[in-house]
Amino acid sequence: MNYIVFDLEWNQAPTVEEARPGLPFEIIEIGAVKVSAETLQTLDMFHRIIEPVVYPELFSHTRQVVALNQKDLEAGDSFHEAATDFLSWCGAGGEEYLFATWGSGDLKELQRNLEYFHIRNPFTGPIKYADVQQLYAISENETNQSLSLESVAQKMRISWQGRYHAALSDARYTAEILKTLDPELIETYPALDTYHYPDEKNEGLMLSYPDHLILYSPSFKTREELENSHTSILRCPVCKKKSKRLIPWHSGNGRAYYTIARCQTHGPMRGRRVFHDPEEDIHYTTITIKQITEEEAEHIVGKIRERGRRS
Numbered sequence: 138m139n140y141i142v143f144d145l146e147w148n149q150a151p152t153v154e155e156a157r158p159g160l161p162f163e164i165i166e167i168g169a170v171k172v173s174a175e176t177l178q179t180l181d182m183f184h185r186i187i188e189p190v191v192y193p194e195l196f197s198h199t200r201q202v203v204a205l206n207q208k209d210l211e212a213g214d215s216f217h218e219a220a221t222d223f224l225s226w227c228g229a230g231g232e233e234y235l236f237a238t239w240g241s242g243d244l245k246e247l248q249r250n251l252e253y254f255h256i257r258n259p260f261t262g263p264i265k266y267a268d269v270q271q272l273y274a275i276s277e278n279e280t281n282q283s284l285s286l287e288s289v290a291q292k293m294r295i296s297w298q299g300r301y302h303a304a305l306s307d308a309r310y311t312a313e314i315l316k317t318l319d320p321e322l323i324e325t326y327p328a329l330d331t332y333h334y335p336d337e338k339n340e341g342l343m344l345s346y347p348d349h350l351i352l353y354s355p356s357f358k359t360r361e362e363l364e365n366s367h368t369s370i371l372r373c374p375v376c377k378k379k380s381k382r383l384i385p386w387h388s389g390n391g392r393a394y395y396t397i398a399r400c401q402t403h404g405p406m407r408g409r410r411v412f413h414d415p416e417e418d419i420h421y422t423t424i425t426i427k428q429i430t431e432e433e434a435e436h437i438v439g440k441i442r443e444r445g446r447r448s
């Protein structure tokens with residue numbers, strides 16, 4: 138298997154009003170590094186500059202950040218050409234691959250651009266990938282999950298020096314950081330891109346991590362259908378069996394809902410449910426479930442029951 142470590146740069150409309158529906162960000166650069174998962178050797182690199190057609194002028198902020206100027210872009214390929222080349226390069230030789238990126242936005246924007254430009258998207262469902270930013274934070278017990286690539290690369294004293302916010306150079310930094318990670322960690326903590334979300338015919342998804350479980354519900358056309366569905370069931374993070382709720386779902390301070398449930402074998406657990414509606418007709422929830430102690434469960438159940446009595 139190979140890792141395809143990639144990075145995108147994109148451009149946007151000068152104002153919110155001028156943003157084109159379906160394409161808030163137009164990709165202007167793709168940089169990627171192919172790394173063997175077995176030997177961790179860099180096997181190949183990929184780089185394309187793309188001439189933007191929806192937002193042809195570089196947005197002021199983008200111009201300050203990226204390494205490209207207007208002339209570079211005008212000499213660039215079409216997105217169609219660059220994206221098609223990139224996708225065939227990823228799977229060249231029939232080798233399996235896992236995408237790796239710094240943070241979580243790139244796979245979504247890649248697919249959104251494919252859709253906008255009517256290019257066949259080879260990925261029909263959610264994509265498991267390695268979020269190197271998140272994996273690095275986990276490996277270092279770092280509570281800040283959004284460390285900048287630059288700060289981590291400097292801290293790790295990566296010998297190779299390239300410019301930041303240039304797609305290939307950022308992909309190379311990300312690849313060097315990925316190579317230092319424990320392969321087991323990469324396998325244990327997959328990230329999930331949900332640009333293509335499972336529909337209501339689907340059973341949803343379950344991602345299991347060492348200390349928690351995430352349940353992705355199927356998606357529904359309306360919030361109402363979602364709320365009337367049986368998607369609020371908790372499963373034990375250890376044995377995955379359906380577990381009985383001890384209290385109803387209640388809202389916290391933010392947009393999340395909480396509950397406590399119990400597995401007969403593994404004891405109490407806490408569930409955190411969040412509603413998502415990335416598109417007008419896509420509604421789904423994620424439930425994150427963690428084991429908790431008997432004391433914690435008692436405390437929370439007591440507090441909620443008391444709140445119920447007072448209201």
Ligand SMILES: [Zn+2]
Nearest residue numbers: 373376400403
């Ligand atoms: Zn259990």
